Amino acid sequence: MKHAITVRVNGAEYRHEVEPRLLLVYYLREVLGLTGTHIGCDTTSCGACTVILNGMAVKSCTVLAVQADGGEILTVEGLAKDSQLHPIQEGFWEEHGLQCGFCTPGMMLAAIQILARNPNPTDDEIRHGLDGNLCRCTGYQHIVNSVRYAARKLRETNQEAIPSAGGAR
């Protein structure tokens, strides 16, 4: 039996009837067409599918869409605002935090979770925080630099690391 769910994704409200076994990542990609959230390992290991659900970074391959009912979701498509990159996006751009880019959306969403809890992390804390996100290109150093860049920018501009998904997004 299908279940009706209502979710807010990047500020927009959606209602759909979904099969209980539909995973959140497939709901985002195939029902909503938000393909910025990637499917990597599909086994809760690589973090490519990371999104923010109710303020918490989660691996959307390991959450059912029905579990997210009533929830607020932020995906990579919701990071930039009014054509302005989010500081974490700017960080990845400036510090060359990506090569192939496949892991990048998940990396950025995990990174803003770290920064929401710790606005001024050490390199060690950044690496520990990104433990659940795999990158096979960069060797991570530039990703750590990107997160540090974002941390500095967020502090300087006094912004929340996890943007509230207001109507404007």
Add this chain to the structure above:
Amino acid sequence: MIPAAFEYHRPSSVKDALKMLTDLPDAKLLAGGHSLLPLMKLRLASPAHLIDLGRIEALRQIRADGSVLVIGALATHWMIESSEAVKRYSPLLAETARKVGDVQVRNAGTIGGSAAHADPAADYPAALLALEAQLVAEGPNGRRVVGVDDFFKGVFSTALDPQEILTEVRVPFQDARTGTAYLKFAHPASGFAVVGVAAALALNGGSAARVRIGITGVGPAAYRPKAVEQFLVGKPFEAGSVAQAANLAADGVDVNEDLFASSEYRAHLARVFTKRALMLAGERGGAGSG
């Protein structure tokens, strides 16, 4: 990977959940979903009904009750690692929660789900054994309390009846003269414990007055190496005797073996990590500072 089809239910109270668990055939409880959903995606589990406990807010609370920390079964690893009450009254539990999985997993996975699933390589069972935790189950015939020594029975197997729900984990406050530590040799890919050792140690005038150890990853279920505990109690706490005691850490255990670690290597790790965890617990409990 897509799980097999199932019916989804979302009770708003433990009472409703218990009724569903009794009425629905082939039903499974869903907490954080970080053990069950991966199994369902691999089709190693295909329950007909899933009962999602996720909206039962009463099960998420962490509170102090007298000298006991009461942790709702649905408290996530993140809630436990960041809770001021847990950090203050049970630093060992906070330290263990911090070492589970990764940030995203800790945001979703729950202590009750981990305990009830009883993965032989899960982290909490070691800490719960060292902490003399009690686990509270509710079933059709009411509520019962199971001591941790009777809870973990074997691979994915606990003292819970199929129609019971684990609702609470109760942990006595750590007293001031007790030092604790959880040390883990994490599998480099999965992060699970190849070996994890939790130690709680109370010292009295330089001697070990009380010792409790929990070891995970080594046997079919987490266990207390009682020979190690008994060896140490009443003796001066020093590196030589700790090393001697730790040598007994895997004695009499049917030690796990996999592609990553042979049983011989795992038993070796168990001895080494038992020694290190005891020394660190001793240091934190004030050994050597007079």
